[in-house]
Amino acid sequence: xxxxxxxxxxxxxxPIRLFRNLWSKIAAIPMILVSVGxxxxxxxxxxxxxxxxxxxxxxxxxxxxxxxxRLWSTRRWLVSIENLAVFGIASLIxxxxxxxxxxxxxxxxxxxxxxxxxxxxxxxxLSFIVTGLVWQWILxxxxxxxSIVRGLGFESFTFDPLYxxxxxxxxxxxxxxxxxxxxxxxxxxxxxxxxDEDIWKASRxxxxxxxxxxxxxxxxxxxxxxxxxxxxxxSGIVKLYDLVVAMTSGGPGISSEVPAKFxxxxxxxxxxxxxxxxxxxxxxxxxxxILIPWALLQFRGKKND
Amino acid sequence: MARAVTTKRKTLTTALAWAxxxxxxxxxxxxxxTSFKTEAQAIANPPIxxxxxxxxxxxxxxxxxxxxxxxxxNSVILAGGSTLLGIIIAVPAAWSMAFxxxxxxKDILLWMxxxxxxxxxxxxxxxxxxxxxxxxLDSRAGLVIVLMLINLPIIVWMLYTYFREIPGEIxxxxxxxxxxxxxxxxxxxxxxxxxxxxxxxxLNFILAWNEAFWTLNLTAVDAAPLTAFIASYSSPEGLxxxxxxxxxxxxxxxxxxxxxxxxxxxxxxxTFGAVx
Numbered sequence: 001x002x003x004x005x006x007x008x009x010x011x012x013x014x015p016i017r018l019f020r021n022l023w024s025k026i027a028a029i030p031m032i033l034v035s036v037g038x039x040x041x042x043x044x045x046x047x048x049x050x051x052x053x054x055x056x057x058x059x060x061x062x063x064x065x066x067x068x069x070r071l072w073s074t075r076r077w078l079v080s081i082e083n084l085a086v087f088g089i090a091s092l093i094x095x096x097x098x099x100x101x102x103x104x105x106x107x108x109x110x111x112x113x114x115x116x117x118x119x120x121x122x123x124x125x126l127s128f129i130v131t132g133l134v135w136q137w138i139l140x141x142x143x144x145x146x147s148i149v150r151g152l153g154f155e156s157f158t159f160d161p162l163y164x165x166x167x168x169x170x171x172x173x174x175x176x177x178x179x180x181x182x183x184x185x186x187x188x189x190x191x192x193x194x195x196d197e198d199i200w201k202a203s204r205x206x207x208x209x210x211x212x213x214x215x216x217x218x219x220x221x222x223x224x225x226x227x228x229x230x231x232x233x234x235s236g237i238v239k240l241y242d243l244v245v246a247m248t249s250g251g252p253g254i255s256s257e258v259p260a261k262f263x264x265x266x267x268x269x270x271x272x273x274x275x276x277x278x279x280x281x282x283x284x285x286x287x288x289x290i291l292i293p294w295a296l297l298q299f300r301g302k303k304n305d
Numbered sequence: 306m307a308r309a310v311t312t313k314r315k316t317l318t319t320a321l322a323w324a325x326x327x328x329x330x331x332x333x334x335x336x337x338x339t340s341f342k343t344e345a346q347a348i349a350n351p352p353i354x355x356x357x358x359x360x361x362x363x364x365x366x367x368x369x370x371x372x373x374x375x376x377x378x379n380s381v382i383l384a385g386g387s388t389l390l391g392i393i394i395a396v397p398a399a400w401s402m403a404f405x406x407x408x409x410x411k412d413i414l415l416w417m418x419x420x421x422x423x424x425x426x427x428x429x430x431x432x433x434x435x436x437x438x439x440x441x442l443d444s445r446a447g448l449v450i451v452l453m454l455i456n457l458p459i460i461v462w463m464l465y466t467y468f469r470e471i472p473g474e475i476x477x478x479x480x481x482x483x484x485x486x487x488x489x490x491x492x493x494x495x496x497x498x499x500x501x502x503x504x505x506x507x508l509n510f511i512l513a514w515n516e517a518f519w520t521l522n523l524t525a526v527d528a529a530p531l532t533a534f535i536a537s538y539s540s541p542e543g544l545x546x547x548x549x550x551x552x553x554x555x556x557x558x559x560x561x562x563x564x565x566x567x568x569x570x571x572x573x574x575x576t577f578g579a580v581x
Binding site for chain 1: 315318319321322323325326329330332333336348350351352394418419420421422423424425426427428429430431432434454457511514515516517518521522531532535536538546549553556557560561564565568569571572575576577580
């Protein structure tokens with residue numbers, strides 16, 4: 001994205017420009033105020049109360065880092081963090097690998113392309129709740145894939161991830177991939193379409209193998225597209241909550257708990273506010289650790305333009 | 306990669322593409338088909354594909370047990386209301402960012418988008434308290450505001466990218482001809498911005514429609530939308546797959562139909578403007 005100084009800047013327009021600037025600022029203010037008020041205000045409030053011993057109601061009795069110490073010795077929290085990390089890394093890698101592979105495979109005009117893209121995007125247009133329910137059923141050992149394959153004569157076939165605490169995250173991952181891969185593929189496909197035909201011709205003339213052209217030339221060219229896709233996938237991963245609630249409710253046992261669900265249950269079901277605030281503060285910190293270097297990188301890139 | 310497309314190759318790619326499309330679509334298709342089966346046929350093994358006795362019984366039962374229309378109406382109000390409100394607030398902001406950018410514009414945009422990456426649980430409780438305080442719990446008005454707020458960064462960002470594609474020279478030319486600010490907005494900017502706004506509206510509508518974290522946690526009965534409707538069928542009805550499918554189909558049908566008739570906007574919107 002190159003710089004976008006569209007505004008007219010003739011010297012004779014000076015007063016008008018000032019006026020326009022004023023109006024534009026007034027136009028932007030409500031939105032900025034609202035964002036600041038809710039997100040920053042709410043977040044600070046949560047952080048402040050994470051240092052108190054609030055139970056059923058928020059109270060300002062300072063206990064220092066006690067909530068955090070307790071949080072990190074809670075097994076359920078540790079499981080949640082681990083699950084989110086595993087799910088996050090696996091779904092990032094797999095969504096991009098599958099999405100890119102399919103996009104490269106289909107990098108040609110396809111008949112009825114609009115319809116094709118719509119179908120690929122349908123899963124993404126569905127609520128996680130519906131996705132969760134549908135996949136809960138498909139993965140049900142008595143009625144879903146397992147029973148159908150067994151019905152075909154493979155009596156010993158076993159695939160019941162949702163009922164096996166060591167495999168339950170795989171079940172969630174499958175549903176997550178189903179929902180997200182189509183989106184990534186459509187985005188990357190659009191990126192590939194935008195690449196100049198001549199680049200392919202040149203690399204063929206030079207005898208560079210196709211895979212190498214992808215790795216060395218095409219993928220670097222698609223960087224902006226990849227960043228868009230990355231932002232979308234990552235923000236989906238952080239939000240992971242609905243899918244778990246609909247598919248497993250955190251089970252079997254606590255084997256598919258995730259941080260967002262931990263926070264929610266701690267706040268509202270176990271009515272341990274301080275603990276819940278500490279957990280959500282930890283989530284905030286984690287996201288910040290990932291986000292800040294990325295933001296800095298972005299800023300520096302922009303300044304160099 | 307041979308870009309010189311032969312007909313044979315094209316047919317092959319198309320076939321492959323459609324095979325993938327079908328595979329991805331299959332769970333949705335299967336859900337819709339199952340909703341017309343009886344419970345016994347729904348769990349038959351080997352599964353019955355098309356030759357079952359089509360019945361509407363499941364829909365009647367689901368409708369009888371929970372008032373589908375009320376949930377649907379709530380969903381329409383929540384998604385529509387939050388989208389409308391969001392657009393009203395975002396259009397002036399995005400317009401000013403795109404046409405009168407200041408040094409801070411990029412920073413503000415990035416910063417706003419980063420709030421979208423923050424986990425919602427971080428602000429859940431403060432908002433919950435605020436809702437109790439203001440008597441907004443389980444009210445449509447409260448949820449419209451919350452849904453608008455959480456999607457606002459995306460709306461502004463998308464509108465900004467669309468508005469930026471409008472060449473500034475056109476505005477200058479209009480100004481040369483003596484167009485007033487009002488005329489500029491009404492006759493030049495608006496018509497050029499409509500495709501972008503349409504995609505943004507559709508995306509935001511779908512996001513708000515599907516939002517479950519906030520709607521499940523801040524509603525009980527009165528303001529509960531379709532996400533709550535479908536969630537209520539999840540655990541106790543675990544084994545009644547035909548009814549579950551009917552409920553799912555009823556919940557997703559509006560989006561599938563809306564998407565089908567606005568494919569261009571859907572693709573543009575859902576890919577956040579990455580696909581033109």
